[in-house]
Amino acid sequence: xxxxxxxxxxxxxxxxxxxxxxxxxxxxxxxxxxxxxxxxxxxxxxxxxxxxxxxxxxxxxxxxxxxxxxxxxxxxxxxxxxxxxxxxxxxxxxxxxxxxxxxxxxxxxxxxxxxxxxxxx
Numbered sequence: 791x792x793x794x795x796x797x798x799x800x801x802x803x804x805x806x807x808x809x810x811x812x813x814x815x816x817x818x819x820x821x822x823x824x825x826x827x828x829x830x831x832x833x834x835x836x837x838x839x840x841x842x843x844x845x846x847x848x849x850x851x852x853x854x855x856x857x858x859x860x861x862x863x864x865x866x867x868x869x870x871x872x873x874x875x876x877x878x879x880x881x882x883x884x885x886x887x888x889x890x891x892x893x894x895x896x897x898x899x900x901x902x903x904x905x906x907x908x909x910x911x
Contacts, residue, residue, distance in 0.1 A: 799831050803900040810837035815881055816860035817893055826856060829900060838865045859893040875899045
């Protein structure tokens with residue numbers, strides 16, 4: 791997917807990409823071309839809602855320096871959009887007696903920023 795979509799996502803100033811399949815949770819910093827980039831999208835793997843195969847307990851080690859948080863627990867995410875420029879993402883672990891916020895981040899949209907993409911420079 792990265793090769794096919796990354797340039798398009800970057801040009802469109804996509805703020806966040808959600809993906810599943812891996813039965814775990816992981817959030818990455820803003821990324822473009824396999825490096826941290828303040829104008830790239832944040833990638834979140836959120837495939838931890840539950841399944842009969844169980845959780846993906848094995849991660850690549852050492853973790854990527856681009857990975858900000860990862861955990862193999864059942865959980866769910868919540869994206870709250872407050873206005874045209876700000877949203878709040880939280881990931882809730884469901885293994886506890888009650889839902890616990892284990893990861894969260896405030897997002898400021900790139901759509902209103904004054905940056906030129908690398909291809910426009």
